[in-house]
Amino acid sequence: MASSPNGAGDEAFDQFLTDRGHDVERAGWEYDHNKKQCPECSGLHDSAATSCTVCGWDPRK
Numbered sequence: 058m059a060s061s062p063n064g065a066g067d068e069a070f071d072q073f074l075t076d077r078g079h080d081v082e083r084a085g086w087e088y089d090h091n092k093k094q095c096p097e098c099s100g101l102h103d104s105a106a107t108s109c110t111v112c113g114w115d116p117r118k
């Protein structure tokens with residue numbers, strides 16, 4: 058009972074979330090002036106876009 062069987066798992070999961078958080082901003086999008094450009098279909102979106110509304114591409118996937 059003294060040991061914590063979930064300790065290592067929680068730590069790994071926390072690291073996983075940290076890594077994912079960094080990935081969201083740097084993944085995928087290309088930029089054309091102030092626009093985000095989808096690498097799949099070259100559709101342009103404003104900088105607030107989180108996924109492509111033209112083809113459905115999502116940098117988080």
Ligand SMILES: [Zn+2]
Pocket residue numbers: 095096097098099100109110111112113114
């Ligand atoms: Zn697209």
